[in-house]
Amino acid sequence: MRRQSGMSFSSVVALVALIALLIKAAIAIVPMYWDNKMLTTVLDTMAESGEVTIDSKPNKVKQLLEQRMLRNGLRMNFDQLTIQPHKHALVLDWPYEVRGTWLANVDLVVRFNQHKEFTHSE
Template identity: 55%
Template sequence: MRRQRGMSFISVLVVVFIAIVFVKAAITLVPMYWQNQMLTTIINTMYESGDVKSDTRPNQLKKLLEERLSKNDIRMAFDDLNIHTSNRGLTLDWPYEQRGTLFGNIDLVVRFYQQKDFTQ
């Protein structure tokens, strides 16, 4: 053994463990970002389709949003959803977070923020 070649068994285990952590994190995070992208698409479609008019009330917008999310099988809490009324239309402000389990009691938390002006 004048020259040692390759990695030791412990080094291989460490590399495999790190790879498993990254793969598990990706499996947990990708659906969260996909769901956020779907929500962005739904909100933009609501704006572009003309379903939200200048006389739409905040509770009507919330109900329309709930229906669209339900159709796309997206479950989200509406606790932090804020819909403001102005003389130009409605403004949607929605900070929310999603959690996913990494291992056991270790969670990954991702914070998102949706903001859209529904002005005509």
């Protein structure tokens, strides 16, 4: 009977290929989450600064958001952004998705949903 002495060459190659694919996916996904974190910070700063209040006009809020995103180097699609006044808050809802190329014509898609309630009054 022969003793097993470790992984075969083909197993090592398969393992290295799998690790390379996972690293490639991480390289594509991490910046997406980083940008979402930056957007969350921008929205929190807008709420804390008092620039956006319950009485703010949705168009003004969108313009301010666009300016802050431009300053932070964030580029996202505003198609799904909604800003609506409610009884005790101005509510921003923004579902969006980010696509990143993984391999050749295979994309990774990550969906996010930002929800922020601006409650300070002027």
